[in-house]
Amino acid sequence: MHIMEGMLPGPWWEIWTVLSLIIIIAGIYQLNKKVKENREYLALLAVAGAFIFVLSSLKLPSVSGSCSHPTGTGLAAILFGPLITTVLGFIVLVFQALLLAHGGITTLGANTFSMGFFGPLLAWILYIVLKKTKINVYVNVFIAAFVADFATYVLTSIQLASAQAYAFAGGFGGVFMDTFINYSIAFLGIFATTQLPLAIIEGLIIAVAFKYIAKSRGDLLVKLGAITEEQLESIVKPNKEVKGNEKIYS
Amino acid sequence: MHNLDDIALLSPLRKKNTHLKMLIVLFCIIAGVLSPSPVTPLFIGVVMIFITLFFGKVPKKFYLKLLFATMGFAFISAVMIALFSGGILGDVIFSYKLFFINIVLTTNSLNHSILIFSRAFGGLCSIFFLSMTTPMLEMFSIMKRVKFLNTFSELVMLIYRYIFVFLELLINIRAAQTMRFGYDNTKSALNSLSMLVSSLFIKTMDQGDKLFLAMNSRCYEGKMKYFEPCYKITFTDTIAALVFVVSVIAVFYFTMNFRFF
Numbered sequence: 401m402h403i404m405e406g407m408l409p410g411p412w413w414e415i416w417t418v419l420s421l422i423i424i425i426a427g428i429y430q431l432n433k434k435v436k437e438n439r440e441y442l443a444l445l446a447v448a449g450a451f452i453f454v455l456s457s458l459k460l461p462s463v464s465g466s467c468s469h470p471t472g473t474g475l476a477a478i479l480f481g482p483l484i485t486t487v488l489g490f491i492v493l494v495f496q497a498l499l500l501a502h503g504g505i506t507t508l509g510a511n512t513f514s515m516g517f518f519g520p521l522l523a524w525i526l527y528i529v530l531k532k533t534k535i536n537v538y539v540n541v542f543i544a545a546f547v548a549d550f551a552t553y554v555l556t557s558i559q560l561a562s563a564q565a566y567a568f569a570g571g572f573g574g575v576f577m578d579t580f581i582n583y584s585i586a587f588l589g590i591f592a593t594t595q596l597p598l599a600i601i602e603g604l605i606i607a608v609a610f611k612y613i614a615k616s617r618g619d620l621l622v623k624l625g626a627i628t629e630e631q632l633e634s635i636v637k638p639n640k641e642v643k644g645n646e647k648i649y650s
Numbered sequence: 651m652h653n654l655d656d657i658a659l660l661s662p663l664r665k666k667n668t669h670l671k672m673l674i675v676l677f678c679i680i681a682g683v684l685s686p687s688p689v690t691p692l693f694i695g696v697v698m699i700f701i702t703l704f705f706g707k708v709p710k711k712f713y714l715k716l717l718f719a720t721m722g723f724a725f726i727s728a729v730m731i732a733l734f735s736g737g738i739l740g741d742v743i744f745s746y747k748l749f750f751i752n753i754v755l756t757t758n759s760l761n762h763s764i765l766i767f768s769r770a771f772g773g774l775c776s777i778f779f780l781s782m783t784t785p786m787l788e789m790f791s792i793m794k795r796v797k798f799l800n801t802f803s804e805l806v807m808l809i810y811r812y813i814f815v816f817l818e819l820l821i822n823i824r825a826a827q828t829m830r831f832g833y834d835n836t837k838s839a840l841n842s843l844s845m846l847v848s849s850l851f852i853k854t855m856d857q858g859d860k861l862f863l864a865m866n867s868r869c870y871e872g873k874m875k876y877f878e879p880c881y882k883i884t885f886t887d888t889i890a891a892l893v894f895v896v897s898v899i900a901v902f903y904f905t906m907n908f909r910f911f
Binding site: 404405406407408409413428431432435439440442443444445446447448449450451453454455457458475487488491492494495497498499500501504505506560564567568569575578579581582583585586587589590601604605606607608609610611612613616617620 | 653676680683716733734735738751752758765766769771774777778780781786789798801802808810811820841844849850852855857858866
């Protein structure tokens, strides 16, 4: 769930908008450069953006009975890096705000920062670091997708809590800290109980989906730089019988 | 899925100037967020509902259903904001200790949550007005004026086009899986969803290759041409917009210190 229109008062929506704008401009700069190098990239990004949107319109079965959707940005962060994912996330959020009435215009900056940048950045760093260790690729993908989803909601609740506490206390002084802590506990408590299982489910789905993709079209993943050739070979083990036959015939 | 763009394409207000509509909505949203009293956003919301329903001829049942569903989330958030402030400022109306969190309702927190709720209401109605009267592609054509955003705006248009292609694919695959008891229990549902995501991903990537080929064979050189309709601003539109803006400013100014409690 994104922050709704009007939920962020005072200087907060401006702050988040400016922060996100800086990242989006950096992302567009990178985008322009990459498209200039290879025009095929634009078509690829276009379908990837549509993929994130469609993924985020997918309803997940939830424990608490309510419905929630995956953020879908974890997979994009692994494949395209955090800056491009921010641009894609921003576009997806604009469409969600205007087509589905999810999120809002003044809160677009805050939502872009949490869903498009913060979550994917953490996921991407973790993925890159863990890739160098000998950890299983699927476990790595699971962690990345889980972190991208969960970090998004943690930051969202902190964004909400800080903005409400600031408006409530009329500034950073006075009762700001007490109110902030109270709101943070409340928002995080509610998000953690409803979102933690969902983040796990999203991680599982993305990891298993990654396995299916690697098995049927592993070349796509290698092309995008998500996994190396050796990794692909170690994942998709060639059939032992066939290997034995090869030896016999050669 | 409710798609607001279908309504926008048929709306009688579509033939009004796109930039004027966008400016008015931006003005409303910012006025609503800046307003210290809940009256201004409520006023904006009511006017926007009136315009969308009576001039935009949006089906009333559809509109109200969507509005109530979305405002439900805003209501939950508003209740949380009212109850979990810690109750340091204002007169206490109600208090209860749950484990280690104090649930306190004070006049201050109640006022604040009403303000937040009304802002969400006003903003949502303004967004509804824009997205139910203006097709998405017309809104984004504004970005083509800036050279830095050329690639970006093309990306937006392409994504917009492919959303509907993939959404149909998603619905079809999902229907096929459901018919084969793919969502019978939690375990098979997880497996089916993963298969859905993976086949969607592979299909999208293949589609990307095809798209590049199609664009190249039509002499794509980094600039796509779209039809951009241009609607003139009439005299009555200007007057109506001015009256609305002035009345919002008046309401903003005179109700600045208004509080419910």
